Amino acid sequence: MNAAIIFGLLLALMLTGMPISISLGLTVLSFLFTMTQVPLESVALKLFTGIEKFEIMAIPFFILAGNFLTHGGVAKRMINFATSMVGHWYGGLGLAGVLACALFAAVSGSSPATVVAIGSILLPAMVKAGFPNKFGAGIITTAGALGILIPPSIVMVMYSVATNTSVGALFMAGVVPGLALAATLGGVTWYRARKFDYPRQPKASMAQRLKAFKDSVWGLLLIVVVMGGIYTGMFTPTEAAAMSAMYAFIVAVFVYRDMPLRDVPKVLLNSANMSAMLLYIITNAVLFSFIMTNENIPQALAEWMLGNGLGAIAFLLAVNVLLLLAGNFMEPSSIVLIFAPILFPVAMKLGIDPVHFGIIMVVNMEVGMCHPPVGLNLYVASGITKMGITELTVAVWPWLLSMLVFLGIVTYWPGLSLWFPRMLGMM
Numbered sequence: 001m002n003a004a005i006i007f008g009l010l011l012a013l014m015l016t017g018m019p020i021s022i023s024l025g026l027t028v029l030s031f032l033f034t035m036t037q038v039p040l041e042s043v044a045l046k047l048f049t050g051i052e053k054f055e056i057m058a059i060p061f062f063i064l065a066g067n068f069l070t071h072g073g074v075a076k077r078m079i080n081f082a083t084s085m086v087g088h089w090y091g092g093l094g095l096a097g098v099l100a101c102a103l104f105a106a107v108s109g110s111s112p113a114t115v116v117a118i119g120s121i122l123l124p125a126m127v128k129a130g131f132p133n134k135f136g137a138g139i140i141t142t143a144g145a146l147g148i149l150i151p152p153s154i155v156m157v158m159y160s161v162a163t164n165t166s167v168g169a170l171f172m173a174g175v176v177p178g179l180a181l182a183a184t185l186g187g188v189t190w191y192r193a194r195k196f197d198y199p200r201q202p203k204a205s206m207a208q209r210l211k212a213f214k215d216s217v218w219g220l221l222l223i224v225v226v227m228g229g230i231y232t233g234m235f236t237p238t239e240a241a242a243m244s245a246m247y248a249f250i251v252a253v254f255v256y257r258d259m260p261l262r263d264v265p266k267v268l269l270n271s272a273n274m275s276a277m278l279l280y281i282i283t284n285a286v287l288f289s290f291i292m293t294n295e296n297i298p299q300a301l302a303e304w305m306l307g308n309g310l311g312a313i314a315f316l317l318a319v320n321v322l323l324l325l326a327g328n329f330m331e332p333s334s335i336v337l338i339f340a341p342i343l344f345p346v347a348m349k350l351g352i353d354p355v356h357f358g359i360i361m362v363v364n365m366e367v368g369m370c371h372p373p374v375g376l377n378l379y380v381a382s383g384i385t386k387m388g389i390t391e392l393t394v395a396v397w398p399w400l401l402s403m404l405v406f407l408g409i410v411t412y413w414p415g416l417s418l419w420f421p422r423m424l425g426m427m
Contacts, residue, residue, distance in 0.1 A: 003297045006031055020334040021277070024284035028291055038294060046290045047283065054238050055167050056282065058157050060275035061241035065222075066108035067267045068248035073258030074219035075117035077212075078103045079125075081220075084212040087201030091193020093129055094139045095186050097122045101143035102182040105150040107222040107244070111332075111369055115144030115380045123384055130199045133385060134395035135192070141381040141392065142399035143185050145366040148332065150178035152226055152241065154278075155332050155362055161282065162289065162340040165354045167237040168230050172421040173355045174362065175227075180416065181366075181406050188402045218251045231424060278333055285337030298345040305346060312350045316411050319343055320364060327368020331376055335368070336361060359417040363407050370400050 013023035082099035119140040126136035148155040151171035160167040252259040369377040
């Protein structure tokens with residue numbers, strides 16, 4: 001009964017157009033003051049201890065690094081490198097877009113940042129080369145979603161905060177699925193380009209490839225700095241985030257010199273605004289999680305499922321349906337912070353690995369970012385392509401369908417996610 005009241009109130013507030021973070025906060029406070037005897041002091045204490053986590057510091061640093069890279073010419077050089085490698089294949093510029101998105105995802109941690117950075121440069125080039133606008137838009141919208149699966153990933157940090165799962169293990173678990181999804185999206189791109197005989201670029205010479213690699217090497221080295229540092233134990237994921245922000249600043253301002261020093265305060269302010277928004281959502285989600293636990297809602301859900309003989313297969317199917325539906329109305333950070341504390345205890349009782357469950361949630365978030373009505377990537381791509389949301393939805397459909405198939409594979413094949421972190425001894 002209490003669960004119905006909580007979610008009913010939350011849904012009602014969201015339907016008024018109120019931001020998710022404020023809806024969460026009002027739902028929590030209304031329920032606490034009218035239907036529980038929880039002392040206010042314990043709420044304040046929970047709020048403080050809930051956000052007093054070292055991992056949360058990684059979020060503003062990754063956002064800052066992504067903003068420096070987006071404005072600092074790194075994306076342009078990554079696109080040139082990717083084009084020199086695969087541009088001569090069918091749909092070459094499209095394949096270069098998928099590869100560039102995968103590379104940029106490995107340094108930014110954000111899907112919208114990946115769409116903006118790669119899309120704003122690549123889409124005009126694709127149209128100029130003779131590709132239909134819809135083809136390029138479909139590629140960039142879906143490949144941009146790799147930003148939250150290929151580590152580092154802000155959404156993975158959110159999941160870690162909500163469930164106390166190792167961020168390092170999550171990052172390593174995202175590597176193989178991220179590369180597999182990039183290959184899947186590349187396969188769809190190649191097939192459609194071959195089917196419709198889209199243009200191919202002249203094959204780059206070895207000298208051109210070496211020059212493109214040399215130009216982009218400072219950006220590519222950031223992948224080595226972040227992943228290598230975590231893998232070797234030189235620093236934690238949070239320290240890696242701080243390192244990536246500092247490295248991105250030096251590369252953008254002093255190495256590539258694409259960003260003048262006078263623009264740095266503006267980038268810092270934009271990053272602070274985005275970080276404050278996410279931290280406010282986290283704060284309210286911590287309280288929401290406190291209410292869920294206090295009312296024993298996750299435990300009751302687990303007991304009901306186990307009592308009705310529903311096993312891991314049925315539970316994971318239900319999780320995918322629930323998260324895909326939530327993706328119609330909410331953005332990824334909110335979905336993870338609201339649903340992870342509810343679903344995670346059930347997953348643990350059913351013997352599902354916490355890292356594998358995190359990857360399932362992240363892939364669901366990726367799909368949600370690419371379909372209407374509130375798919376973040378759709379809106380970002382709409383701004384770049386000047387296409388309507390309905391037109392964009394039609395454009396992304398072939399790639400989105402392949403992502404749904406991939407979601408099914410990730411869900412029921414734990415080894416795809418867990419093999420790499422186990423090999424590294426992180427689990």
